[in-house]
Amino acid sequence: LNSQVIKDLRSQRAQVSRRIAEMETRYGPLHPDIIKAKRELQDIDGQIKSEINRIISNLEAETAVQRQRAGSMASSVGQARGALAGNNRAQVRLNELERDAESVRTLYESYLARFKQTSSQDGIEKTDARIVARAKLPTGPSSPKIPLGMAIALISGLGAGAASVLLRRALDSGLVTAIDVENQLGQSCLASVPALGSTVEKGTKVPTEPFRYVLEKPLSVFTEGFRSLRASLLYSRLGNEVKVIAITSSLPGEGKTTTSMCLAQVFAQAGQSVIVVDCDLRRRSLNDVLGIDAKVGLLEVLAGTARLDEVLLRDQQGVDYLPLARSQYTPKDVFGTQVMDQLLQTLRSRYQIIILDTAPVLPVVDTRIL
Template structure:
């Protein structure tokens, strides 16, 4: 299926539902046409009566254009008299509309014109407002005002005076607002100025306290200086490590630290040590010479050795006293070159090392100072931004107040508001009573109230009034729809017998055909006809259905099983002296009791009312009666009581092959229909229900829901024209 076909199908369904809903509504309205017509007539009549009291009135109209003064917006004294639209962001026209109809404006207009009511008393503002119409002209900045009065001159005066009063009130309000604004500025300006000066002082103190000239420039300088310091620290640190390596090597050789080396050097330069060193050198020289002459045990050699030991002892004592550590005697007496190459070189390297260490520390301190300053920059920037923002805000406020003060001085000299009368109220030449509008309103109200009455009455009516409502409540196959003929309903009778070629007779033949096709494999031989409540026409349907089947050549027995309120004898106009009661209670043969109102159709009436009908129907004799009839007849139709009245249907249902349910719109109520459904379900009879006949359908509704009705009527009409359907009463 193509999308177009689907769309067409959806459209057809929607169109069908729309037609169905409209048709249902019109049908409900037709059912309640009398009360609806009464309400409509009363409403329109009342309106016509009231309209007769209306007097002729004249209407005068004026217009006001709203704009805004731009002096305060576009500059001091520039375009002071220029007006611009206020629709964008100024006071809405709806607010001005309310101001026009405010009580002070209306009261002042009344006082100026000395307006009076019908009793000669001063007109009240609320009564004045009833005659006044204020509207916003769509798509413009214009408000239209109109006033109705029996006197055309008064109508014109009222409109013009009202517009003057409103504009003067607006000018007065604007002037008052200007004066109030000026007083506010005069009071606020010194405070704002003092606040600005205070904030500027705080900003200056902030710069002085934190030694700030330009934070952004200072940030750049700090970054450069930190880079230089890092490079210097790296360079000096490397040189320091080299010096430390040299001094460590010499210190290991000398076995002295810097202080000991300095004291040793100082000690070597003292006269006492130099004297001992000279004596020690001379002694060693002499000892070397004497050893060439004498052996070690010789007194001269021994004396020199003893002298040498004494001198060494004196020297070591001085070393321990001044140096505090072991010092090689050679360092003290080795001559100037050795001393310069050892002690003095060690001292010089150590001093250079300490100097480099001091330089690194100084550079690190500078680095820390710069780092601390760098860390403070974000905090200082934040404080600076806050102070600058506060200063700028205060300065802007101060400058704005100064500008507004100058603008207010100019505005005080202006005498116009933002409203201008563009059309004065003219004296109307023709008046109007308003009767046409009132009558139109009355007709609309009449239509509304009449329809509302019909809907409310329909809502209060609990009966199932239409075919869709019945089909929705009963989920049974619809075997046929029997139309209602008001004339035939009054006359009574069996339409199939009297007019076998009529359309109504054909309806019953359609019902029997549907029954035939519903049970092709096993045709029901005994059929029970019942309904929810009395008055739905089950007896009439049973009689006409039996007659239709008999006309088709089938031998039919129609049994009136409603022993409490029999009606078949009245429909067929036969005697009811003998019937079901006689066959069961008196053992009367069936052939002697039945009558034959038409060919192929036998009728067994109920007979005289029995004291206990249920006992008779539940007896074995009743079962024998049905069993005997099964052998002699092709079809047995039992006209049973309604489900909601007695339990007879449940008893008779055991003897039948199928049940045909009859329902009539406008008779069965929702509760009764639900009770009938529950009764059938509780008795497990749903499988025996062959279908449903909707009886007593009004011709207009029948034509809408019966597909073949519009064609069959013409077909069965002798003249070929549409004729009303005729059937027995329901």
């Protein structure tokens, strides 16, 4: 009677019954709406019946539990009654033993008083002292116990180390494997490039320019990571040719320029014509890596004050670079203009691969426009 679910179902049943009565006054008993409403009424009746059966089964289970508790309590009461009867018998025996002990205590006190009198008289004549055992000279400190302390410290250190490792592993929310990237981000993982310092031989100095290491060590694990990235990019869109690749990151200093130049070297080693375009208007990292100070660059080409062939730089591997010159004036919107679209179309016709070294996507809006 107190079930809110049954109350709701009965309220629904009353509404459906009222609706059936209204429809029967309008239509015949074989009207589809009436048949549908009757089926709904039967479904509600079935739900009410199943809910009642569930409540009854729960009450029966509670009744069984209460019966078991009542039986357990009855057993406990019987045990308590038996223990009380045993305690009564033991109390009678205890009273007898207390009377015996009192009589023995009185006799002992009389003997003790007599013994004290005798001892006081004998103490006047000689002392009652004797050597029980010879003291031994200690050969070491009694405390602290160094072996036990070292053992406890070793066990505690191992436990603390294991706990810290497990805690760090539990709190680690980063992306470690390609499966983590695909499961947590819902994106395809193209490749994993190892840190350069972890791939060089022990004792070898880590080169400051990773793209030169790609040229010097074409069979290294570091270079193989970029080969895997190149293969994934080329075959990421089956049936469509991949020509323009934009490299970006969330924040500055995460290796966009390094990735762009190393990837360009791998494309050049495969015999493809490639160009790297510096699209980071604020940092201009391409100039620092190449060690140049460009006088003209991408902005001048877009403004029409310089031709594309005058601005391009080429290294020994045949990779072309389109840098950015240091300029006091930068237009507000560079990459959303028609001139930029025309430049990309020109680069598509001249190169097989175009790599755009862009700005970080979170603090700068240029990359999203590009």
